[in-house]
Amino acid sequence: MTGCKENDQIRISYRDIDYDAARKEVVEYFQEKGEAYPSEIEEDLELDYKLICEIVDELKREGRLKVLEGPKLF
16 A cells, blocks of 8 residues: 655555455465454555455355454454
8 A cells, every 4th residue: 555645635556456366365364464454454465445345244254254352353
């Protein structure tokens, strides 16, 4: 994620990646980190937050991911 400040506005750009490749990266991220907020994944993988949420929802429906109670969401 790259931020550029222009006229007191921050512009953020994400990597252009297809859904399947992004899903693979998100799964690998959780395997490595164990738990994370979607915003952490957004920053670390430079992926769109909305895309991450779609992937996380799909993984939860599949039973591959569960919501934890406590400091981290997933």
